[in-house]
Amino acid sequence: MSGRLSTWFNRQGWRQIVIATPYLWLTLFFFLPFVIVLAISFAKTAPTSPPLQYRPEWPYVFLESYHRLFSDTLYVRAFFTSIYNAAIATILCLLIGYPMALGLTRVSRSWRNLLLILVILPFWTSFLLRVYAWMGMLGSNSWFNRGLSSVWNAIVPADWAVNSIPMMNSNFAVVLVMVYSYLPFVILPLYANLERLDQTLNEAAMDLGSKPREVFRDITLPLSLPGIIAGGLLVFIPASGELVIPTLLGNAYDPMIGRVISDEFSSARDWPMAAAVAVALLALLVVPMMLYTHFESRAQAAREKS
Amino acid sequence: MKHAAPVRSLEAGSQSAFVRIEGVTKTFAGIKAVDNVSIDIAKGELFALLGGSGCGKTTLLRMLAGFEVPTSGRIIIDGKDMTGVPPYERPVNMMFQSYALFPHMTVEKNVAYGLKHEKMTDAERKDRVRQMLDLVQLSDLGHRKPHQLSGGQRQRVALARSLAKHPKVLLLDEPLGALDKKLREHTQFEIANIQYKTGITFIVVTHDQEEAMTLASRIAVMDRGVVRQIGTATDVYEYPNCSFVAGFIGSINMFDGEVTGIEDGSLRAIVPALGTEVVGNAPSGMAFGQKVKVAVRPEKILISREKPSGEVNALEGTVDDLGYFGKDSLYRIRIDTGTILQVNNVNSRRAKENERIAQWEDRVWLSFEPSSVILLRE
Numbered sequence: 001m002s003g004r005l006s007t008w009f010n011r012q013g014w015r016q017i018v019i020a021t022p023y024l025w026l027t028l029f030f031f032l033p034f035v036i037v038l039a040i041s042f043a044k045t046a047p048t049s050p051p052l053q054y055r056p057e058w059p060y061v062f063l064e065s066y067h068r069l070f071s072d073t074l075y076v077r078a079f080f081t082s083i084y085n086a087a088i089a090t091i092l093c094l095l096i097g098y099p100m101a102l103g104l105t106r107v108s109r110s111w112r113n114l115l116l117i118l119v120i121l122p123f124w125t126s127f128l129l130r131v132y133a134w135m136g137m138l139g140s141n142s143w144f145n146r147g148l149s150s151v152w153n154a155i156v157p158a159d160w161a162v163n164s165i166p167m168m169n170s171n172f173a174v175v176l177v178m179v180y181s182y183l184p185f186v187i188l189p190l191y192a193n194l195e196r197l198d199q200t201l202n203e204a205a206m207d208l209g210s211k212p213r214e215v216f217r218d219i220t221l222p223l224s225l226p227g228i229i230a231g232g233l234l235v236f237i238p239a240s241g242e243l244v245i246p247t248l249l250g251n252a253y254d255p256m257i258g259r260v261i262s263d264e265f266s267s268a269r270d271w272p273m274a275a276a277v278a279v280a281l282l283a284l285l286v287v288p289m290m291l292y293t294h295f296e297s298r299a300q301a302a303r304e305k306s
Numbered sequence: 307m308k309h310a311a312p313v314r315s316l317e318a319g320s321q322s323a324f325v326r327i328e329g330v331t332k333t334f335a336g337i338k339a340v341d342n343v344s345i346d347i348a349k350g351e352l353f354a355l356l357g358g359s360g361c362g363k364t365t366l367l368r369m370l371a372g373f374e375v376p377t378s379g380r381i382i383i384d385g386k387d388m389t390g391v392p393p394y395e396r397p398v399n400m401m402f403q404s405y406a407l408f409p410h411m412t413v414e415k416n417v418a419y420g421l422k423h424e425k426m427t428d429a430e431r432k433d434r435v436r437q438m439l440d441l442v443q444l445s446d447l448g449h450r451k452p453h454q455l456s457g458g459q460r461q462r463v464a465l466a467r468s469l470a471k472h473p474k475v476l477l478l479d480e481p482l483g484a485l486d487k488k489l490r491e492h493t494q495f496e497i498a499n500i501q502y503k504t505g506i507t508f509i510v511v512t513h514d515q516e517e518a519m520t521l522a523s524r525i526a527v528m529d530r531g532v533v534r535q536i537g538t539a540t541d542v543y544e545y546p547n548c549s550f551v552a553g554f555i556g557s558i559n560m561f562d563g564e565v566t567g568i569e570d571g572s573l574r575a576i577v578p579a580l581g582t583e584v585v586g587n588a589p590s591g592m593a594f595g596q597k598v599k600v601a602v603r604p605e606k607i608l609i610s611r612e613k614p615s616g617e618v619n620a621l622e623g624t625v626d627d628l629g630y631f632g633k634d635s636l637y638r639i640r641i642d643t644g645t646i647l648q649v650n651n652v653n654s655r656r657a658k659e660n661e662r663i664a665q666w667e668d669r670v671w672l673s674f675e676p677s678s679v680i681l682l683r684e
Contacts, residue, residue: 203373204406206393208420208471218419222410 034282041065041275052271065276075260075277079284082257085171086240089178090186093235094228096179097186101227102220104187105194116191119184127181131248134177138249140164173249174256178239185238186231193227194220226299233292237285257281323382324349324507325370325475330379332365339365341531342379347524352501352508354522356515358554362531363511367477370509371400384474394423399473403480405464407452413439413463414448420471438466441500458489465497469504478510482517494520515555519543527551549599549682558680559647560601565594572676575600581643585618586679599682605650606678609637609663614673621672623647625664637664639672647672 042061043052054060069075104115122130137144145164153161167173197220205215243258250256255263257277264274323346332340340362347353355363368374370381372393381388388396399420407416417435426434439445442462452460461484468476481497482490498521501508512518518525519539526536527550535542535551546552552560563575566583573588577600584600592598614620623641630653637649649672651663664670 198404198406200402200404200406201408203371203393204400204402205408205419206373207371207398207400208467209394209423210419211392211394219408 037275037278040271041279043272045270045272050271051269062272065272068273069276069280074255075280078255078257078260078277079280081171081254082240082242082281083284085175085178085246085256086236086242089175089182089239090232090236092175092179093183093186094232097183097190097231098224098228100183101187101190101194104191105197119187122181122184128244130181131177131245134173134180135168135248138167138173138176140166140168168249169251171250171254174242174246177245177249178235178242181245182235182239185234189230189234190224190227193224193230197223226295229292229295233289237289240285241281322348324351324384325353325509326382327366327370328380328382330366330369330376330381332362332369332374333377338531340369340376343528343531343533344379345526345533345536347507347509349507350505352498352510352521352523354510354512354518354525355528356512356518356525357528358513360530361528363513363528364479366528367400367479367509367511370475371398371477372396397474398477399468399471399475400477401464401468401479401481403483405452405460405484407460407463407467409452412449412451413444413455416452416463417467417470419467424471434470438470441469441503442466442496457484457486458493461485461493465500469500469506472504473506475507475509478508480512481510482512482514490517497521519555527554529554543603546680546682549601549684552599552601552680552682556603557648558601558603559607560599561645563598563600565592565596565598568592568594573681575681579643579645580621580641582621583618584679585676586681587677589681592681592683597684599680599684601680601682602674602678603650603680604636604648605634605652607647607649607672607674609639609649609651610671610673611663611668613671616673619674619676619679621647623670623672625666625668625670628664628666635662637670639670641672 040052042063042065043054044062044064045051046053055062100119104112104119107115136142139145141164145167149162149164152165201219201223202215205219206212210218240256241258242256243262246256246259247262250259261274261277261281264270264277268274325345325347327343327345327347330340330343331338343362343366345353355366357363365374369376370383370388372388372391376389383397408419411419414435417438418431421431421434424431435448436445439448442465444459444462444466447455447459452463455463461481465481468478478497482493485493494517497508497510510518510521512521522539524536524538525542527534527542529550535547537545542551542555546555549560552558561577561579563577563584565573566576567574568588571588573586573592574583575586575598576582577584586600608614613622621641623639625637626640626646627638629636632653634650634652637651639647639649641647653662
């Protein structure tokens with residue numbers, strides 16, 4: 001039966017269709033839009049519809065947008081803020097997520113399933129709703145902020161006392177909520193990686209004289225590197241282009257790049273500038289992306305060999 | 307073939323014990339995996355823990371390594387009580403069944419791993435690694451990663467790594483379990499050879515009786531957490547002390563009987579399954595009327611066309627089945643009570659198929675010496 005099915009499958013050219021589908025999808029919905037964005041970035045804003053125009057003579061393009069990318073410190077600063085926030089969030093996610101993932105592999109089966117569900121549970125409520133919840137908590141009049149303030153006031157000298165702790169509209173809030181939102185993306189690949197590790201390797205290292213701390217350093221940590229990289233990139237890449245969190249929780253003077261793109265498109269109606277920033281961001285993210293695929297394929301090859 | 311150190315029979319509690327397991331019990335969720343086991347092992351011995359799966363041999367080995375803590379009892383190695391000593395501080399190394407080689411390290415790094423905790427110079431460390439790789443004949447493959455090695459090579463790396471620290475005791479968990487038959491025989495010899503060269507006390511866990519018998523100077527046969535017998539290969543094969551050991555090691559014809567007479571060191575027992583009396587050498591402490599197990603190994607039974615000259619232990623039967631294995635043949639003889647006896651016949655004479663001693667459906671006589679009969683209390 002399965003033999004006949006596979007013959008039919010191959011004869012009808014289904015195999016080619018199945019293989020071609022994702023490529024077709026990527027071409028239509030990723031490559032083509034990117035080409036359009038790239039094209040727009042070489043235009044100049046104009047009071048027309050769409051609000052852009054090209055140079056009427058050779059070389060038909062304007063490079064103003066790219067020039068402004070480097071000359072106006074807004075953009076460089078926005079890039080820096082984005083990378084900085086994303087990097088801090090990634091490191092914090094790894095520091096918090098690694099022990100959680102490791103813990104998941106060390107508990108009994110039934111506990112493990114329960115804890116895994118708890119890790120995924122936040123996805124069942126709207127992302128936006130969760131960010132709004134954080135806004136409510138961090139705001140100066142919230143019970144959370146007042147509680148924290150009173151704890152602060154109780155332990156510091158009287159002249160350091162505050163009415164509320166300024167947490168909203170800061171990079172601190174942005175990083176905090178990014179860590180909160182992206183934590184599962186670090187836990188899940190790390191768990192998948194750590195769970196596959198052979199526990200007898202730990203016993204072997206211990207048998208050869210290594211204390212538990214040394215076993216972790218020599219065996220578990222190096223063998224979980226693919227998981228660390230996968231989890232780190234799954235946080236870093238979306239975090240550096242994040243729009244919602246910095247818009248709702250960040251401060252307007254230190255925007256992240258996602259917010260800059262959004263503002264250029266909608267408020268400033270400067271499509272070419274927005275497109276140029278988007279292209280630059282993509283270029284910036286392609287590097288870690290390529291690193292990721294490189295490590296993934298290397299790990300894959302190692303797994304297949306062993 | 308056997309290079310094992312001189313065999314010393316140790317009485318429990320004797321002073322020369324190097325590894326002493328004293329009344330060790332291990333309970334998992336109320337079930338006794340190891341039940342009050344006491345074993346003394348001499349320095350330089352190659353000792354085997356033999357038993358089927360779930361008999362507690364691996365649990366016992368893991369307690370020696372320190373991965374499991376005995377529920378009660380204690381383990382003493384070279385005069386030091388190991389209670390509360392973590393695995394990384396024990397003078398013991400283990401070769402794991404799965405080898406547990408570190409996949410991200412080269413062969414050299416694997417072997418050197420345990421040495422970084424030793425007080426020695428880099429040159430000494432390098433020297434030791436080279437010695438170990440020479441010992442297992444892998445000097446050329448030091449820069450390979452484990453996944454680039456064959457199963458047999460990985461096994462040797464595991465052995466080299468566990469020997470590198472010169473442990474006082476080496477624990478081997480099913481060391482040949484993952485190898486194919488040809489490689490097994492070769493490696494078996496190699497392990498015995500390395501044990502002889504290094505003089506380290508080896509404790510091998512195995513479910514394979516042939517492996518235990520060829521490798522070990524002494525064997526502890528385990529069953530459901532209990533040690534049934536400790537002795538040399540000859541002891542456990544020829545002189546088993548209970549029906550479990552008799553049945554577990556090799557094949558055997560074993561029947562229920564009852565003692566009908568004891569005189570001048572010889573014992574008669576009526577065996578209903580054979581429809582006759584069997585005569586054997588009387589073990590001590592047997593009494594008239596006692597229920598006994600009467601057992602004879604297949605190769606101890608002679609097969610003949612004519613009625614044997616002896617008066618005792620002779621039976622007549624028909625060839626039910628036969629199998630030819632080259633060096634010997636296995637006959638299944640149905641005697642007149644309907645019981646089937648297994649008989650091994652060494653093919654000491656070169657013969658064609660139609661020239662062999664008996665064919666299917668032939669009437670034959672079976673006989674065995676009284677000294678070959680194993681008599682066991684129920």
